[in-house]
Amino acid sequence: MRALWLTDTHTTFSFLWKKYSLVKYIKNKKVDAVIITGDISNGLFVDYILYYLASHLRNIEIYFVIGNHDLWFRDIEDVYDDLRKLTETYKNLHWLTEKDAIELTKDVAIIGNDGWYSCRVDNDFEYKFTFDWMLINDFRKMKSMEERIEAFKQKSLESAKDIEGKLINAIDAGYKTIFLATHVPPFKETNMNTGWFAETRNAYDTNDYMGESIKKIMSKHPEKNLICLSGHTHYNVSAKISNNIECRTNKANYFSVRFANEELINI
Numbered sequence: 001m002r003a004l005w006l007t008d009t010h011t012t013f014s015f016l017w018k019k020y021s022l023v024k025y026i027k028n029k030k031v032d033a034v035i036i037t038g039d040i041s042n043g044l045f046v047d048y049i050l051y052y053l054a055s056h057l058r059n060i061e062i063y064f065v066i067g068n069h070d071l072w073f074r075d076i077e078d079v080y081d082d083l084r085k086l087t088e089t090y091k092n093l094h095w096l097t098e099k100d101a102i103e104l105t106k107d108v109a110i111i112g113n114d115g116w117y118s119c120r121v122d123n124d125f126e127y128k129f130t131f132d133w134m135l136i137n138d139f140r141k142m143k144s145m146e147e148r149i150e151a152f153k154q155k156s157l158e159s160a161k162d163i164e165g166k167l168i169n170a171i172d173a174g175y176k177t178i179f180l181a182t183h184v185p186p187f188k189e190t191n192m193n194t195g196w197f198a199e200t201r202n203a204y205d206t207n208d209y210m211g212e213s214i215k216k217i218m219s220k221h222p223e224k225n226l227i228c229l230s231g232h233t234h235y236n237v238s239a240k241i242s243n244n245i246e247c248r249t250n251k252a253n254y255f256s257v258r259f260a261n262e263e264l265i266n267i
């Protein structure tokens with residue numbers, strides 16, 4: 001099967017016309033499936049963009065997770081409710097966070113979780129310069145930055161636990177290769193941040209609780225392979241994490257209708 005991986009489409013800034021080009025682009029690629037690893041739009045439009053894709057690409061399976069931007073301007077649970085209703089209606093739309101491993105071919109499965117950054121750093125300097133704590137209602141309502149950082153960590157830990165279960169299930173079910181779709185990269189190796197703030201920035205760009213869970217499980221199954229597809233950092237990187245773990249991130253294109261970040265995957 002042929003799949004097209006897209007990440008960080010950020011249709012927010014140009015959604016009125018970018019959605020047309022996105023559908024046309026996918027149709028031209030003649031793929032069986034699309035994998036989207038988050039930051040599709042923002043909280044106000046993410047369900048609309050997904051509805052638009054699902055209704056115009058009815059013969060294509062769409063596997064997706066959402067990113068931090070997809071929660072902006074909303075309560076988190078409200079976005080989740082919208083996505084649940086949408087995926088009930090459109091059977092070609094699969095929100096991987098809410099699903100167990102899905103078979104792609106006899107030997108290959110896909111799992112996923114939106115993920116979150118794990119904020120393992122001693123100071124909160126960087127977070128004050130990010131927008132998530134301000135623009136996502138749940139975090140803005142919290143009383144202090146410490147409380148928000150704790151909530152970020154919990155979200156990261158929950159995603160790690162979820163992926164742990166799904167990965168074990170996929171391995172036990174006999175799949176040889178497992179694709180993992182998650183918005184925030186689980187490994188710092190894909191981060192290209194440099195300079196004095198790199199360490200702090202990495203804490204915002206890495207879900208290393210999930211990375212540790214994956215490493216632990218995959219080291220016990222050297223005959224299996226995990227390919228992790230992520231976004232968030234907007235770097236185009238493919239990193240070999242271990243003998244059987246590869247992690248890829250890809251570019252984003254905020255304003256253009258061209259999708260510079262696409263990748264065709266033969267499965």
Ligand SMILES: [Fe+2]
Pocket residue numbers: 039067068069183231232233
């Ligand atoms: Fe992001």
